[in-house]
Amino acid sequence: MKRVGVFVCHCGKNIARTVDVERVAKELGAHPGVAFSQTYVYMCSEPGQALIREKIAEQKLEAVVIAACSPTLHAMTFGRAVEKAGLNRYLMDMANIREHCSWVHADDSAKATAKAAALVKSAVSKLQQGRPLTPIRVPLTRRAVVIGGGIAGIQAALDIANGGHEVYLIEKSPTIGGHMAQLSETFPTLDCSSCILTPKMVEVKQHPNIHLLTYSEVKEVSGAIGNFHVTIERKPRYVLENLCTGCGDCVPVCPVVVHNEFEAGMGSRKAVYIPFPQAVPSVYTLDMDACYNTDKLVVCENCYKACGPKAINYLMEPEIIEIEAGAIVLATGYDLMPIAKIDEYGADAYEDVIDSLQFERMLSASGPTGGVVRRPSDGKIPKEVVFIQCSGSRDPAHGVPYCSRVCCMYTAKHALLYRHSVPGSQAYVFYIDIRSDGKGYEEFVQRAIEDEKILYLRGKVSKVFREGDKLIVWGADTLSGQQVEVAADLVVLAMAIVPNEATKALARKLKVTTDEWGFLSEAHPKLRPVETMTAGVYLAGAAQAPRDIPDTVAQASGTASKVLSLFANEELLHDPQVASVNSELCRGCGYCLAVCAYSAISLEERLVRGHRMQVATVNAALCNGCGTCAATCLSGAIDHLGFTDKQILAQIEQLGEGA
Amino acid sequence: MADRTAIIIAEPASIPYFPGCTLKSHAPHFERSALASAGAVGLELVEMPRWVCCGTVYSMATDDLMHQVAPVRNLARVQAAGSERVVTLCSMCYGTLKQAAALIEREPAKLETINAFLTRDAGEPALEGRVRVMHLLELLAEEPRARALQEAVVRPLTGLRVAPYYGCTLVRPAEASLAGAGENPGLLEEVLAALGAEVVPNPYATECCGSYHTATNPEIVARRAHAIIEGARAQGAEVLAVSCPLCDFNLDRRQAEVRRLYPHFRPMPILYFTELIALALGLEAPAAEGRLVDPRPLLARLALVGAAA
Numbered sequence: 001m002k003r004v005g006v007f008v009c010h011c012g013k014n015i016a017r018t019v020d021v022e023r024v025a026k027e028l029g030a031h032p033g034v035a036f037s038q039t040y041v042y043m044c045s046e047p048g049q050a051l052i053r054e055k056i057a058e059q060k061l062e063a064v065v066i067a068a069c070s071p072t073l074h075a076m077t078f079g080r081a082v083e084k085a086g087l088n089r090y091l092m093d094m095a096n097i098r099e100h101c102s103w104v105h106a107d108d109s110a111k112a113t114a115k116a117a118a119l120v121k122s123a124v125s126k127l128q129q130g131r132p133l134t135p136i137r138v139p140l141t142r143r144a145v146v147i148g149g150g151i152a153g154i155q156a157a158l159d160i161a162n163g164g165h166e167v168y169l170i171e172k173s174p175t176i177g178g179h180m181a182q183l184s185e186t187f188p189t190l191d192c193s194s195c196i197l198t199p200k201m202v203e204v205k206q207h208p209n210i211h212l213l214t215y216s217e218v219k220e221v222s223g224a225i226g227n228f229h230v231t232i233e234r235k236p237r238y239v240l241e242n243l244c245t246g247c248g249d250c251v252p253v254c255p256v257v258v259h260n261e262f263e264a265g266m267g268s269r270k271a272v273y274i275p276f277p278q279a280v281p282s283v284y285t286l287d288m289d290a291c292y293n294t295d296k297l298v299v300c301e302n303c304y305k306a307c308g309p310k311a312i313n314y315l316m317e318p319e320i321i322e323i324e325a326g327a328i329v330l331a332t333g334y335d336l337m338p339i340a341k342i343d344e345y346g347a348d349a350y351e352d353v354i355d356s357l358q359f360e361r362m363l364s365a366s367g368p369t370g371g372v373v374r375r376p377s378d379g380k381i382p383k384e385v386v387f388i389q390c391s392g393s394r395d396p397a398h399g400v401p402y403c404s405r406v407c408c409m410y411t412a413k414h415a416l417l418y419r420h421s422v423p424g425s426q427a428y429v430f431y432i433d434i435r436s437d438g439k440g441y442e443e444f445v446q447r448a449i450e451d452e453k454i455l456y457l458r459g460k461v462s463k464v465f466r467e468g469d470k471l472i473v474w475g476a477d478t479l480s481g482q483q484v485e486v487a488a489d490l491v492v493l494a495m496a497i498v499p500n501e502a503t504k505a506l507a508r509k510l511k512v513t514t515d516e517w518g519f520l521s522e523a524h525p526k527l528r529p530v531e532t533m534t535a536g537v538y539l540a541g542a543a544q545a546p547r548d549i550p551d552t553v554a555q556a557s558g559t560a561s562k563v564l565s566l567f568a569n570e571e572l573l574h575d576p577q578v579a580s581v582n583s584e585l586c587r588g589c590g591y592c593l594a595v596c597a598y599s600a601i602s603l604e605e606r607l608v609r610g611h612r613m614q615v616a617t618v619n620a621a622l623c624n625g626c627g628t629c630a631a632t633c634l635s636g637a638i639d640h641l642g643f644t645d646k647q648i649l650a651q652i653e654q655l656g657e658g659a
Numbered sequence: 660m661a662d663r664t665a666i667i668i669a670e671p672a673s674i675p676y677f678p679g680c681t682l683k684s685h686a687p688h689f690e691r692s693a694l695a696s697a698g699a700v701g702l703e704l705v706e707m708p709r710w711v712c713c714g715t716v717y718s719m720a721t722d723d724l725m726h727q728v729a730p731v732r733n734l735a736r737v738q739a740a741g742s743e744r745v746v747t748l749c750s751m752c753y754g755t756l757k758q759a760a761a762l763i764e765r766e767p768a769k770l771e772t773i774n775a776f777l778t779r780d781a782g783e784p785a786l787e788g789r790v791r792v793m794h795l796l797e798l799l800a801e802e803p804r805a806r807a808l809q810e811a812v813v814r815p816l817t818g819l820r821v822a823p824y825y826g827c828t829l830v831r832p833a834e835a836s837l838a839g840a841g842e843n844p845g846l847l848e849e850v851l852a853a854l855g856a857e858v859v860p861n862p863y864a865t866e867c868c869g870s871y872h873t874a875t876n877p878e879i880v881a882r883r884a885h886a887i888i889e890g891a892r893a894q895g896a897e898v899l900a901v902s903c904p905l906c907d908f909n910l911d912r913r914q915a916e917v918r919r920l921y922p923h924f925r926p927m928p929i930l931y932f933t934e935l936i937a938l939a940l941g942l943e944a945p946a947a948e949g950r951l952v953d954p955r956p957l958l959a960r961l962a963l964v965g966a967a968a
Contacts, residue, residue, distance in 0.1 A: 467894070
């Protein structure tokens, strides 16, 4: 029998007001196996911890029960305290006599005291069966993979790389830059978006610590924090990156014209293209889906012939790259809800009903209209434009009850830039509320309303339809209580921000949880905003929730600091309270594999008493100690270290004594 | 004709039909053209032997469960006659019956109360399970009838620019909407296009016609009718196709009030969609009886009927 010490905390009056702590200490002092028992007013305070350390040495204690609050609050504190006195921290246990006794039985002191004594005794019984455990040392690969090359991924990659660590930045499209590269100006300062983004893109390309993999997708992720194994497919761009000089000689000779994704479908590009002149890397891509050639047949060699450095290769194959990394940052961005989802606004039937990204491209000096606002249908300059905020957002009927956060601000910007661009024009904005909570945001909206004479109408639009060459917009002005009809030349919908499909697929691969709409879930909405519930996987940007550029950049830097603090360690220590298999009892049924949420168990062939057997084997570094496998095991072959069946049964037996 | 019949015989269909009051009083041409047209595409609409008022606005306007007895009683009779489906023509009947069916499916306790009343106090069969309430448009849009309809056309409505008009009870609320498609079912458009007509988009297709205000405040209805007809005309329409006797009354008969309010207003004919089907199938031509605006001059101009009498 181990010599157990019992330390009963008053927690000021929190416990002592209800539980007769002296009586508990006295009763435990006489309990079999208890060598020492004492109370103290604040056991977690430094004098309280000193008392524990002193008594461990003086009384030669081999295990310690702290009767106090919840272990979620102070198990770490007391673990460290007993360790300083040379005791293994897994031979310390806490009996929760505050939340489980004094707080919930405040009206019955006698029963609360009896329950407290019973809980402490059961903790003593548990420790009598306990064994010392040693934290598991796990090597740490100090290299990060950042998925997504928008402003979130760019910022996170730069910060981690500047911290001195290697970063792989993975982007599925031919260039980094993301949606921010499509924007014209940014609110509320009206900085040119490209002008502030492009230098960062170039910095990524030139950074010695960043490996940039564009036109690439993450195929598979295995492993855990410190040691992820990431499989990446580099899609064939049919242009050799190391030979392409970005001269563009291939473009004029290409006979294929298709919609340009970068121009939000408004402009065109050739089958061989660069998304925009400032793209990084400054390398052309051949879109084989659009090209006349196939992998079986080459019918057009125009680009090959035009290419000076002979960078075109029609037979390029996908390439698989395997990367070991210690941390992964998810910065996969967002999509706009398609206009087609909204029947009442024409469901994509009218060319002159466009979404906000299309309008951004129109405002952009490098956009398809050269910065002149023109209607897509006939190229005329619109004299009256209606902007509809909350197109899909805050609208459960369209499946998006949340606010998309950025639309109030960019719509004010759109209306203002439009008014500047077309003299004598009129802009209307339909809104539910104006949400302008950022620095300088409210002033910006007021400027749009007052100085630019933009007509803000508080109400929803019920219908948009074409009559002649006008778009008739029916809405309500709830402030005057009137129905409003506007004959507009162009309608711009501030479509809801929705998670993109790639994010959802990636979340499944990484076992990262998402919310009911598909945005990535943070570990704690207030206190752990950039971590996920999967250790080692971090978040940045609108993949987690709609957010604007300043918030995205701040969050990306926050994520990078989390990665850097992880990488400050030489190796990782893993809690040893994990599942452990008794291979002599295991019959290899594999039920435990099926229930393990962390893929920590595998069946491996072992020699057991001279027989070759399939036996469950736990990868302790992956095990999260949830105990599901131990509960599932029909043979009782799996034990949860620190909570073995022996320990739990001893506890239950002891609790039965008092009944 | 022989070939078409072959298709039709492949799936003979007979379905109980709930007429409602208006079709037996003010809109006999709606019923006549519908039954004939349905027959021509192999659909036999068999009038329920016993039916009562659908419940009309009473069942939709108040929470009083008593007002749901009428529609549920009708559904119970459909079931007692051995069918799980019933078809309607009048949009109002469709709306009341379908909303009652949705209500009792959502709140089984209410069905229990009504059933208790029906069986104990009225000595009638209870409603067990579901009866599917359908509108003729839904049946016509389903195969094989959609194809049969297209093939049965003998006089395509070529050149006739028609605007579909749904009104309210075919599309609202969403749980009782045609084919569950909400405010944009597209069924009228499909059927009219199958007849060879030129279907013009109608932004006013689901705008309110003024409904029962017609009884107490005809001017409200006249203003609605004006907006709806002019809205359709702006899209190029020459005729509106409707499915509701009340819409028909408000859009057609109220055109007299419209002209008093808007002296430059030009009349526009209003027709039940079934009248257009019957015309295209060569079954019968729309008549002027019971109408304010005579459709025949328009149809004659397009040589779809002989010159108006």
